[in-house]
Amino acid sequence: xSIRISQIDKTYGKTRxxxxxxxxxxxxxxxxxxxxxxxxxxxxxxxxxGLEQADGGSIHFGERDVTHVHVRDxxxxxxxxxxxxxxxxxxxxxxxxxxxxxxxSQRPSTGEIRTRVMQLLEMVRLQxxxxxxPAQLSGGQQQRVxxxxxxxxxxxxxxxxxxxGALDAKVRQELRRWLRHLHEELNFTSLFVTHDQEEALELxxxxxxxxxxxxxxxxxxxxxxxxxxxxFVFEFLGDVNRLEGDIENQVLTCGNARxxxxxxxxxRRELLLRPHEVRLDEQPSARAHLPVSVTAVVPxxxxxxIELEADWLGEPWLATISxxxxxxxAITRGKRLFAQPSRLHRFDTPRPQTxxxxxxx
Amino acid sequence: xxxxxxxRRRERRVLPGFGxxxxxxxxxxxxxxxxxxxxxxGQLSQLSWSQYxxxxxxxxxxxxxxxxxxxxxxxxxxxAVFGLLMAWVLVRxxxxxxxxxxxxxxxxxALPTAVAGITLxxxxxxxxxxxxxxxxxxxxxxxxxxxxxxAMAFTSIPFVVRTVQPVLEDLPAEVDEAAMxxxxxxxxxxxxxxxxxxxxxxxxxxxxxxxxxxxxFGAVIFIAGGKPYETEITSLMIFVKLQEYDYAGASAVASxxxxxxxxxxxxxxxxxxxxxxxLHGGRG
Amino acid sequence: xxxxxxxxxxxxxxxGVALALTVLFLLLPLVAIFAQALMSxxxxxxxxxxxxxxxxxxxxxxxxxxxxxPVNLVFGVFLAWLVTRFEFPGRRLLQTxxxxxxxxxxxxxGLVYLLLxxxxxxxxxxxxxxxxxxxxxxxxxxxxxxFVTCPxxxxxxxxxxxxxxxxxxxxxxxxxxxxxxxxxxxxxxNIRHALLYGVILxxxxxxxxFGAVSVVAGAIRGETNTxxxxxxxxxxxxxxxxxxxxASLLALLALLTLAAKAALEWRAAxxxxxx
Numbered sequence: 001x002s003i004r005i006s007q008i009d010k011t012y013g014k015t016r017x018x019x020x021x022x023x024x025x026x027x028x029x030x031x032x033x034x035x036x037x038x039x040x041x042x043x044x045x046x047x048x049x050g051l052e053q054a055d056g057g058s059i060h061f062g063e064r065d066v067t068h069v070h071v072r073d074x075x076x077x078x079x080x081x082x083x084x085x086x087x088x089x090x091x092x093x094x095x096x097x098x099x100x101x102x103x104x105s106q107r108p109s110t111g112e113i114r115t116r117v118m119q120l121l122e123m124v125r126l127q128x129x130x131x132x133x134p135a136q137l138s139g140g141q142q143q144r145v146x147x148x149x150x151x152x153x154x155x156x157x158x159x160x161x162x163x164x165g166a167l168d169a170k171v172r173q174e175l176r177r178w179l180r181h182l183h184e185e186l187n188f189t190s191l192f193v194t195h196d197q198e199e200a201l202e203l204x205x206x207x208x209x210x211x212x213x214x215x216x217x218x219x220x221x222x223x224x225x226x227x228x229x230x231x232f233v234f235e236f237l238g239d240v241n242r243l244e245g246d247i248e249n250q251v252l253t254c255g256n257a258r259x260x261x262x263x264x265x266x267x268r269r270e271l272l273l274r275p276h277e278v279r280l281d282e283q284p285s286a287r288a289h290l291p292v293s294v295t296a297v298v299p300x301x302x303x304x305x306i307e308l309e310a311d312w313l314g315e316p317w318l319a320t321i322s323x324x325x326x327x328x329x330a331i332t333r334g335k336r337l338f339a340q341p342s343r344l345h346r347f348d349t350p351r352p353q354t355x356x357x358x359x360x361x
Numbered sequence: 362x363x364x365x366x367x368x369r370r371r372e373r374r375v376l377p378g379f380g381x382x383x384x385x386x387x388x389x390x391x392x393x394x395x396x397x398x399x400x401x402x403g404q405l406s407q408l409s410w411s412q413y414x415x416x417x418x419x420x421x422x423x424x425x426x427x428x429x430x431x432x433x434x435x436x437x438x439x440x441a442v443f444g445l446l447m448a449w450v451l452v453r454x455x456x457x458x459x460x461x462x463x464x465x466x467x468x469x470x471a472l473p474t475a476v477a478g479i480t481l482x483x484x485x486x487x488x489x490x491x492x493x494x495x496x497x498x499x500x501x502x503x504x505x506x507x508x509x510x511x512a513m514a515f516t517s518i519p520f521v522v523r524t525v526q527p528v529l530e531d532l533p534a535e536v537d538e539a540a541m542x543x544x545x546x547x548x549x550x551x552x553x554x555x556x557x558x559x560x561x562x563x564x565x566x567x568x569x570x571x572x573x574x575x576x577x578f579g580a581v582i583f584i585a586g587g588k589p590y591e592t593e594i595t596s597l598m599i600f601v602k603l604q605e606y607d608y609a610g611a612s613a614v615a616s617x618x619x620x621x622x623x624x625x626x627x628x629x630x631x632x633x634x635x636x637x638x639x640l641h642g643g644r645g
Numbered sequence: 646x647x648x649x650x651x652x653x654x655x656x657x658x659x660x661g662v663a664l665a666l667t668v669l670f671l672l673l674p675l676v677a678i679f680a681q682a683l684m685s686x687x688x689x690x691x692x693x694x695x696x697x698x699x700x701x702x703x704x705x706x707x708x709x710x711x712x713x714x715p716v717n718l719v720f721g722v723f724l725a726w727l728v729t730r731f732e733f734p735g736r737r738l739l740q741t742x743x744x745x746x747x748x749x750x751x752x753x754x755g756l757v758y759l760l761l762x763x764x765x766x767x768x769x770x771x772x773x774x775x776x777x778x779x780x781x782x783x784x785x786x787x788x789x790x791x792f793v794t795c796p797x798x799x800x801x802x803x804x805x806x807x808x809x810x811x812x813x814x815x816x817x818x819x820x821x822x823x824x825x826x827x828x829x830x831x832x833x834x835n836i837r838h839a840l841l842y843g844v845i846l847x848x849x850x851x852x853x854x855f856g857a858v859s860v861v862a863g864a865i866r867g868e869t870n871t872x873x874x875x876x877x878x879x880x881x882x883x884x885x886x887x888x889x890x891x892a893s894l895l896a897l898l899a900l901l902t903l904a905a906k907a908a909l910e911w912r913a914a915x916x917x918x919x920x
Contacts, residue, residue, distance in 0.1 A: 051538055051647055071541045071647060078542040084535035088557040098543035101553075153544060374731060375815050377824035382727035389720045390742055393792050397757035398745070400767055404760050443666060450663040453648065454656055462664070464907045465671045470846070471899035471906075472675075473853025475873040476892040479880045480674045483681060483889075490677060515670065537648045550649045576750030579855035579873070583880065596752040596856065603756065603860060612760065615753045622748040 001062045001156040001189050002027045003048065008057035010043055010213075017043045018213045020057060027062075028187045030180075032194055032204035036236070040213040041193045042161060048191060049159050050074045061156050077150030077188075081162040083142040085134040091145050092130040095120055098153040120148040123182070140171040147179075151186075160192035164199065176203055197237050201225065209233050231347035234272060241278060241317040243344070244270045255312030259341060260287040261355060271344040271355075278319035279340040280306065280329060290339040292317065294331055299323070306331065308339065401619070404612040416613035424590040425598050426617075432506050432594070433574035436513035441567040443514075444521025445559070451522075452529040469518045474579030481512050482583035504586035509594060512581045513574035520573065524566035525559055532558055561636045568629040572622050678896045681889035693890035701868070702875040702891065705783060706852055709871060713790045713851045718844055721798025725836075726828075729806040730814070740803070743796050751793060755860025758789050781863030786871060789857040794850045798843035805839045806832075838909050845909075849902045853895055 003025040010018040018040045025031050033041040046052040048059060050071030058067040066074050085094050095117045099108060108116065121127045124144040134142055143163060150158060163179075164172040180203055183190060194200050200207045201221040209216040209224065209232075217229035228234040245254030246268050252261050261271070284290070295316065296307035304326040308317040317339065329337065343356040405413065416422075450456075451463050469477065485492040485502040492503060502508040536558065540550035556563075578596040585592040593601075595618055602611040650656065683690055693699060724743065728736055746754065762779040763769050772779060779785045813835070817827045833840075855873040862869045870878065872891050879888035 049542065051542075053647070071538075072544045072546065076542060078538070080535045080539065082533070082535065084533070084539040086536070086539070086554055086557075088560075097540075097545070097553075101540075101543055101545040101549055149539075149543065375818055376730050376811060377818075377827070378726060379731050379733075382723040382731075383733070385720065385723040386727050386739065389724075389795070390739065393788075393795055394742060394745060397754075397761045397792065400761040401753075401757045403767060443670075446659065446663055447667070449650070450659050453650060454660055456660050456664075458664075460907065462667050464903045465667060465675075467903055467906060468671050468675065468899060471849045471853075471902040473855060473873045473876075473892075473895045473899070475855040475876045476678065476853070476895050476899075477674065478855075479876060479888055479892060480678050480681075482880075483885070484674060484677050490673070515674070518671070534646060534648060540649065541647070547649050547652065547655065555649065572748055576748070576753070578750060578752050579859075579877075583877075596750045599750075599752045599756060600856075600860065603759065608760065608763075608765065611756055615750075615756050618750050619753055622750070623745070626744065626748045 002060075003157060003189060003191070004058075004060040005044075005048065006058050006060075008044070008047055008054045008059065010040075010047065010052065010055050016213050018047075018054075021215055023208060023215070023218070025189060025191065028189055029205045030183050030203060031191045032200035032207045033191065033210060034194055034197060034200040034207050034236075035210035035216075036195060038212075039210040041195075041208075041210045043213075044210070045159055045161055045191060045193045048157075049076050049078050051078075075153070075156045077153065077155035077158045079143070079146050079150050079158070079160040079163045081165045083134070083139075083146045083166075085142055085145055085149070087134050089133075090130065091121070091126060091132050091134070091137070092117055094134070094145055095149045095152055097149065116152065117148075120152055123151075124148045138171075139167050140175055143167065143175065147182075151188075156189070158188050158190040160190065162193050162195070165194070165196075172199075179203065201237075209236065211236070228352060230352065231272070234345060234347065234352070239275050239318050241273050241275065241319075242270060242315065243273070243341075244268070244314070245312075255310075257290045257310065257312040258288070259290060259344075261344065263355065264346070269346065269348060271346050273341050273344050275305070275318040275320040276303075277341060277343045278308075278317060278321075279342055280319060280321060280325065280331070280337045281340050282329065282337060284338045285340060288338070288340050290341075292337055292339050294333055294335045294337065297326075297331060297333060299326075304331075308337075401612055401615060404608060405616055408609055408613065412609075413613055416610050417617055421589055421593070422595070422598055422614060425593045425595045428506050428509065428592065429575060429594045429596075432510040433513055433571050433577075435510040436517060436574045437567050437571035439510070439514050440517055440521045440570045441563060444518070444566060444570075445525060445563060447522045448525035448529050452526060466522045467519055469516050474516060474577070475583075477515055477580040478512060478583040481508070481515060481580065485511070485584060503584055504588065504592055506592060508584040508586075509581050509592060512584050513577050516577050516580045517570035517573045520570040521563065521566035524562045524569070528559055528562040561633055565629055565633055568625065572625050572629075575625075576618065576622060675896065675900075678889055678892050681885060682893040684889075685886050689886060690890055690893075693887050694894075696887075698870065699875065699891060702870045702872045703894070705786070705869070706871045706873075708783065709787055709790050710848055710851045712787050713794055714844060714848050716791060717795050717847050718798055718840075720795060721802060721843060721847075722840070724799045725802035725806050726832075729803055730811050743799055746793050746796050751854065751856030752860060754792050755789055755857040758785060758792070758857075758861055762788070780861055782869060785861040786858050786869065789861050790851050790854050793854050793857050794847045797847040797850065798840065801839045801843035801846070802836055805836055809835055838913055842906065842909055845902055845905050849899065852898060 003023075005021060005023040005025075007020045007022060008018060009020040021044060033045060035041045043052060047054045050066070050069060054067070058065060060066065061074070086097065089097065096113050099113045099116065118127060118130070121130055124147060126141060126144055126148070129137065129141065134145070137145065164175050167175065176199060192203070201224070204221060206218060206220055207224055208218050211232050217224060217233045219227075219229075224233065225237060228237065234240065243252070243254070243259070245252040245257070247261060247264050248266050250260060250262050250264060252259050252264075252269070252271070290310070292308040292310045292313070294306055295309045298305040298307075302323075303320045304323060306319045306321060308319060319339070329335075331337070343354055346353050346355070408416070447466060451459065451466075482503060483489050485495070485508060487493070487496050487501070487503065492501075495502060502511060532555070536554060537550065540554045545554070576596060578594075578600070581594055582597055585594060585597070587593050587597055595614060599611045599614050599618070602614065650659070724739070728740055759780060760766050761768055762772060762785060764773060764780070779788070813831050814827050817831045822830070853873055855877070858871055859874055859877065862871070862874055872895055876888050876891045876895070879891065
């Protein structure tokens with residue numbers, strides 16, 4: 001079922017939680033709402049669920065206008081960050097709750113409920129835990145029960161509020177993969193909130209990046225990363241190095257550092273680059289003379305993270321380089337090197353610009 | 362050996378004051394609590410079983426057990442309903458005068474029972490503010506078990522409110538929300554989801570109100586009137602026997618009252634412990 | 646936020662019923678006390694108040710409170726320190742024992758003291774021989790009041806001190822502080838409100854105790870009457886105005902108690918939201 005959100009806004013006292021927001025979600029899409037805390041993502045999700053009332057605007061599920069429909073009649077499934085299982089009910093009773101809460105005329109028979117609940121428990125691979133109480137399950141298992149419970153009524157849309165936020169990294173990874181499979185299998189329309197960029201990029205068909213109650217960008221994960229709509233999106237989606245200096249004749253100077261910036265007008269400007277867009281060398285190049293010294297070395301996974309400092313830098317830079325480069329340059333703490341930007345991004349123009357490729361070897 | 366064990370013990374204790382606080386606490390508990398209670402045992406030990414049995418099964422006394430238990434049960438159950446309502450309203454809603462109402466809930470604990478007693482007796486007497494309105498309807502409260510239950514209910518109001526209130530305050534909003542997203546109506550969600558959360562507190566509060574009502578004296582005697590076989594509560598029977606210098610009889614009745622109260626208190630504690638264990642991960 | 650029972654119809658109904666019941670069962674009795682006391686006018690009220698019997702009852706009531714409150718304060722603090730800061734065999738038993746006065750009917754409390762100190766009691770003979778009068782005199786009243794009110798301070802402190810744990814005190818020990826210094830400068834600031842609350846409750850009960858006191862007082866008018874006893878006596882003598890005059894004093898004290906409690910809770914809540 002598609003969801004159409006138009007001109008939804010919300011104010012708490014004097015705080016503007018949501019600027020008027022428009023968002024169209026297609027049938028079967030998995031959408032991630034990404035943003036820092038206080039960005040309004042949870043408020044938006046709760047308004048879609050009917051747990052909060054918007055000040056204005058409308059929400060349609062398919063052709064059905066649900067703007068003023070009570071949460072209990074919206075036919076949504078909702079998964080809470082802290083699971084919100086009923087602790088005095090067994091796993092079975094938790095999952096069966098929605099079915100047994102139906103008015104007598106529509107309620108399935110006890111046998112049908114039993115079959116349906118066991119099916120759901122099988123789907124979340126908890127069929128052996130039906131008689132357990134929530135307190136006897138791990139966090140990951142509880143969240144799976146919560147999902148089965150939300151799906152029991154075959155909701156039009158599934159809404160998840162930071163569903164993996166309370167779990168540790170490994171379980172989170174596992175559940176994410178599992179949710180994606182489930183989504184591919186059942187193809188429900190779903191909207192989830194997260195503050196974790198990786199989670200949003202991995203799970204979503206499209207990501208809605210929000211800040212301060214506004215939508216900053218709606219795009220596929222790939223577009224989002226490669227073509228951020230603005231500086232906020234760029235900064236929020238990963239680590240960022242800053243370079244600020246005076247530009248004259250297409251050369252940026254900052255203390256004893258300088259770098260060629262073809263096509264950039266004169267004046268004081270700030271340019272940004274990602275850690276993987278920093279190369280390191282023992283010699284400066286014709287385009288860039290950026291002396292730095294290594295202050296920390298962290299080998300993690302496929303790459304090595306290097307922290308760099310220099311007196312022309314306000315805050316340290318981060319560079320990620322390959323293990324091969326790391327060995328070739330024999331990097332140790334205190335070593336002096338030259339940084340070589342492969343790309344530079346600027347966000348002070350109406351449309352973001354990327355200067356690339358910059359390096360000549 | 363023992364001295365050694367004690368020193369070893371003391372070495373493990375980081376904080377000072379163990380000896381002093383143990384000494385003071387034990388002395389106080391022995392002198393103020395245990396010594397007087399043993400005197401009751403002493404008094405009873407002078408009775409033979411048959412004498413004891415005769416004393417505690419006096420028909421007038423049996424009638425007092427009935428009226429006390431009945432009135433206390435009615436009082437406790439009324440308070441369960443009233444307390445649940447008040448706790449709900451005070452936690453969930455905002456309304457003018459809420460803080461005043463909240464503060465008033467403690468009045469029965471702050472107001473001396475004798476004051477409560479004469480006030481209720483006056484209000485519900487046939488020419489009192491309320492009694493006057495009830496009389497034409499054929500309802501009499503004074504000098505009946507209804508009056509006894511009313512007085513007991515008054516003095517035990519805070520128990521249910523104050524045990525349920527904090528639990529309701531701590532109930533996360535998600536519990537409500539989960540029930541609503543699953544389509545439950547207000548009534549169903551309250552009955553099947555919220556009430557089970559409040560149940561341990563509700564039962565504990567009601568149980569405490571019952572225990573308190575069984576022993577209530579000052580608030581009850583004025584409105585009860587003390588008609589033998591009808592409106593005599595058990596506490597009053599002890600009092601009457603004492604005034605007749607019947608110490609043995611008074612002690613025998615007191616032992617029944619004391620044993621009942623302690624057994625109930627113990628039962629409440631045990632039940633509560635078991636319930637809580639289940640919710641926090643014991644094997645169901 | 647939308648929660649269960651938020652529908653205006655449900656809300657209005659429940660608030661309405663709750664308010665009506667509160668007015669009927671709590672506010673009305675409170676108003677009645679003062680109305681009855683002032684029924685014959687303010688002059689009679691003052692006459693009743695300044696009556697020698699009333700004044701002596703006020704005096705005895707104050708005496709009882711002045712003795713029992715500090716004693717139970719000290720006992721409560723030591724007991725709470727003992728059961729929350731140390732592990733020892735019998736700790737649970739001690740905590741259970743302290744609840745007995747809550748469960749026991751006050752008449753039973755009076756009875757056991759009478760059995761102990763009365764003329765035929767265990768200590769009665771010895772006391773008689775040395776011409777010491779405890780029962781039917783003020784020392785007896787003080788003793789039963791001690792019994793009845795002994796759980797209040799400890800009951801307020803124990804859950805709080807348990808929740809706070811002893812880490813701060815242990816830190817103070819490592820810094821070389823003595824026991825008294827630790828208590829005064831580390832523990833006391835943390836338990837101040839609960840302690841005050843316990844004292845308020847102890848005081849309210851000490852002043853208002855009726856059942857236990859009436860067993861041991863013997864009621865010699867003007868000598869061993871506390872205010873609650875006087876209330877009863879005047880009421881039985883069909884002196885309603887007089888009874889309610891003394892009752893109004895106790896009711897005023899109850900209102901003060903409620904106000905103090907509300908103020909403490911309000912301050913605690915404000916401190917919580919401030920952090």
